[in-house]
Amino acid sequence: xxxxxxxxxxxxxxxxxxxxxxxxxxxxxxxxxxxxxxxxxxxxxxxxxxxxxxxxxxxxxxxxxxxxxxxxxxxxxxxxxxxxxxxxxxxxxxxxxxxxxxxxxxxxxxxxxxxxxxxxxxxxxxxxxxxxxxxxxxxxxxxxxxxxxxxxxxxxxxxxxxxxxxxxxxxxxxxxxxxxxxx
Amino acid sequence: xxxxxxxxxxxxxxxxxxxxxxxxxxxxxxxxxxxxxxxxxxxxxxxxxxxxxxxxxxxxxxxxxxxxxxxxxxxxxxxxxxxxxxxxxxxxxxxxxxxxxxxxxxxxxxxxxxxxxxxxxxxxxxxxxxxxxxxxxxxxxxxxxxxxxxxxxxxxxxxxxxxxxxxxxx
Ligand code: SF4
Numbered sequence: 001x002x003x004x005x006x007x008x009x010x011x012x013x014x015x016x017x018x019x020x021x022x023x024x025x026x027x028x029x030x031x032x033x034x035x036x037x038x039x040x041x042x043x044x045x046x047x048x049x050x051x052x053x054x055x056x057x058x059x060x061x062x063x064x065x066x067x068x069x070x071x072x073x074x075x076x077x078x079x080x081x082x083x084x085x086x087x088x089x090x091x092x093x094x095x096x097x098x099x100x101x102x103x104x105x106x107x108x109x110x111x112x113x114x115x116x117x118x119x120x121x122x123x124x125x126x127x128x129x130x131x132x133x134x135x136x137x138x139x140x141x142x143x144x145x146x147x148x149x150x151x152x153x154x155x156x157x158x159x160x161x162x163x164x165x166x167x168x169x170x171x172x173x174x175x176x177x178x179x180x181x182x183x
Numbered sequence: 184x185x186x187x188x189x190x191x192x193x194x195x196x197x198x199x200x201x202x203x204x205x206x207x208x209x210x211x212x213x214x215x216x217x218x219x220x221x222x223x224x225x226x227x228x229x230x231x232x233x234x235x236x237x238x239x240x241x242x243x244x245x246x247x248x249x250x251x252x253x254x255x256x257x258x259x260x261x262x263x264x265x266x267x268x269x270x271x272x273x274x275x276x277x278x279x280x281x282x283x284x285x286x287x288x289x290x291x292x293x294x295x296x297x298x299x300x301x302x303x304x305x306x307x308x309x310x311x312x313x314x315x316x317x318x319x320x321x322x323x324x325x326x327x328x329x330x331x332x333x334x335x336x337x338x339x340x341x342x343x344x345x346x347x348x349x350x351x352x353x
Contacts (some may be wrong), residue, residue, distance in 0.1 A: 153261060168296060175298070179265075
């Protein structure tokens with residue numbers, strides 16, 4: 001039992017990297033493994049194709065999209081320099097039920113081109129997760145079926161999880177129109 | 184007293200206020216507005232171990248139109264405040280409000296862009312409960328406080344006076 005559990009990720013995780021590198025060799029910017037957490041950093045132009053491949057490849061079958069989020073690296077100089085001053089990284093967490101393997105895919109996104117293909121056509125879970133990422137970071141997802149704010153009120157201005165957004169807000173607590181909002 | 188002696192043993196005289204308040208305070212119908220962790224303590228207070236029904240306040244209504252005690256237990260965000268306000272407005276008079284826990288009363292540790300720093304900016308609060316979260320006993324204590332408040336009110340006095348002062352932003 002324990003043998004089986006330890007073998008599966010060790011066999012599988014390099015396999016996914018091999019396969020991905022076979023297909024998208026130059027687009028894989030970095031592969032890292034921190035205590036069994038496999039992370040690959042990928043160029044933006046291949047992300048949709050790569051995700052489709054990860055999901056549909058009969059060996060890999062990353063059939064479950066656990067999470068979509070983003071990170072604002074604007075205060076972390078070392079990461080910024082590494083990825084050509086891309087301010088944001090969009091982060092996908094995938095899980096393969098078949099192989100019981102997890103994978104994290106990160107995509108650097110520049111502030112000038114603040115958009116990335118939507119994964120909603122591959123995993124329906126991406127719909128709301130991408131809306132949240134849009135709401136919190138202002139990253140737009142191309143071909144998303146319904147890209148609206150999901151957590152903040154519709155007429156809210158700004159994207160509060162950005163590092164330059166003040167914790168106490170920009171006076172929304174005082175100026176928010178509580179009458180106009182239809183409860 | 185002259186009149187009572189003529190009515191015999193089975194009839195008492197009292198004031199309307201006392202009689203109505205006696206009925207109201209021993210049969211509070213709470214409207215739970217549980218949005219966060221405090222609500223778990225509220226549930227505990229209502230369940231068998233702490234048993235809020237000992238104080239006549241166990242008839243939890245999820246319809247504001249049937250309740251007279253609003254228990255705000257949890258964080259209220261910008262987006263939730265209009266909902267809470269509407270629920271409060273839907274409750275028929277007379278009504279009372281408990282603001283349970285640090286978050287509902289002051290925002291608590293969440294001094295952030297989206298959190299209402301105290302629901303009393305928008306709706307009048309009768310009793311605040313400190314704590315994060317307050318224990319069920321604290322909620323019971325607050326209900327007893329509400330009972331004392333109910334006891335001092337008068338059916339004729341305009342309750343609106345109080346409302347006007349408290350809900351100034353709402
Ligand atoms: S006061 Fe504490 S327990 Fe209550 S809602 Fe806030 S964080 Fe949760």
